[in-house]
Amino acid sequence: MAADPPVFRRVGVVGQARQAEIESVARTLRDLAERHGFELRAEETLAEHLPGAPPFQPGAVDLLITLGGDGTLLSGARAVAPFGTPVLGVNLGHLGFLTSVTATELDGSFERLMRGEYWMDTRFTLDVRVHRPDGAEGEPYLALNDAVLHKGGLARMLRLAVHVGEEREEIGTYSADGIIVSTPTGSTAYSLSAGGPIVEPTVECMIATPICPHTLAVRPLVLPADMVVTVEVRTPNTELLLTVDGQEGERLESGGRLVIRRGSATVPLVRFGDQSFFSTLRNKLHWIERGERVR
Numbered sequence: 001m002a003a004d005p006p007v008f009r010r011v012g013v014v015g016q017a018r019q020a021e022i023e024s025v026a027r028t029l030r031d032l033a034e035r036h037g038f039e040l041r042a043e044e045t046l047a048e049h050l051p052g053a054p055p056f057q058p059g060a061v062d063l064l065i066t067l068g069g070d071g072t073l074l075s076g077a078r079a080v081a082p083f084g085t086p087v088l089g090v091n092l093g094h095l096g097f098l099t100s101v102t103a104t105e106l107d108g109s110f111e112r113l114m115r116g117e118y119w120m121d122t123r124f125t126l127d128v129r130v131h132r133p134d135g136a137e138g139e140p141y142l143a144l145n146d147a148v149l150h151k152g153g154l155a156r157m158l159r160l161a162v163h164v165g166e167e168r169e170e171i172g173t174y175s176a177d178g179i180i181v182s183t184p185t186g187s188t189a190y191s192l193s194a195g196g197p198i199v200e201p202t203v204e205c206m207i208a209t210p211i212c213p214h215t216l217a218v219r220p221l222v223l224p225a226d227m228v229v230t231v232e233v234r235t236p237n238t239e240l241l242l243t244v245d246g247q248e249g250e251r252l253e254s255g256g257r258l259v260i261r262r263g264s265a266t267v268p269l270v271r272f273g274d275q276s277f278f279s280t281l282r283n284k285l286h287w288i289e290r291g292e293r294v295r
Contacts, residue, residue: 008036008063008114012056012085014043014076015067019092021103025067026050028103032110059083063270069093070189074245078142081125081265088113088270095284097188100270112272121271123185123201124225125263128244133255141244142263145186149231149258150178150211152239152251157214159234164227171208173234174218178211181229181260188281190246196220200277206260231258 013029015022026049033040041061042053058079064087066076073089080087089099090106101109112118128147130138141147151158161173182191184199187207192198196209197220204225210218223229233240233254242249242258252258282288 008038010039010041010061010063012041012043012058012061012064012076012080013046013050013053013067014056014064014079015046015072015090015092017045017049019068021092022046022049022067025090025092025103025106028106029065032107036114058085061085063088065090066099067092069096070098071247073098074144075247077144077267077269078125078245081142081144081263081267084266084268086120086268086270097280097284098185098269100272100275109272113270117273119271119273120268121201123267123269124183124204125265125267126181126183126206127261127263128242129259130242130250130252131257131259133253138250141242141248142265143186143244144183144267145189145245146180146182146191147258147260148178148180148190148211148243148246149233149252150241150243152241157235158238158240161232161234162208163230163232164223166228168228168230171221172218174210175214176210176212176218178240179231180207180209180211181231182207182209186245191220194220197222198281206262225262227261229260231260233257 040050040053041056042050043056064076064080064085066073066089077087091099091102126143126147128141128143157175159175160179162171164171180191180194184201184203187199191207191209194209194211196207206223206225207220209220233256236254238254240252242252
């Protein structure tokens, strides 16, 4: 639990205006702002639901509330991560591994938050950079879930050389449809679908998961969090795409390489006393017997 009740003067709100519950959630937020004397700052898509709210700016809020699913939380968290801003995810989507509360729980959960009855689930990020064949380095991307290097255009087998460490020791060169390098947070996302392990979020590691490798000998690797991962593209004349958290990225040319290391930013996710990673797994992945009460 937090040692002292927090002081939130400016609360940012981001989300998808098309969600069915958005108007009732916006009404709850307006009531909470009036009750507790804080200012709401909304992104442009929510302006009509929060009239009069100044525009959301990532570096000018004390708390960020995301309205939607995990995708909305990932986008909002990347925006405020450089400032260490706490994030409270309100799940208006389906699975919701990262979000903390539902729309109906928002009022009561916020009251607990204001009393300091919460804890911070701090997640680390990845620094992801493209190095072009001419040696030029692209602008860094920040990833909370993962960085994915995969095929674009026509289906074609890729040859990827994977190295680790500053000295770039080669793990191996193999054929696959791509590779996922994820944080423990991202271990329950695309990496899990590709056969990667589920990793408890406090474990300090990165996971390198091949996508459809063309040999059964290639398996996911769990690596120390402070180890640099470099992926070189060995397939000539092919179209590759880098995707960060499933939301942004760029093309990568043959002969280029992807360099991934632990990022300097962290994301504090607001959690409440009865929430844990394993309770989320039980609920979201249905790790219970039929008829058993979910706790």
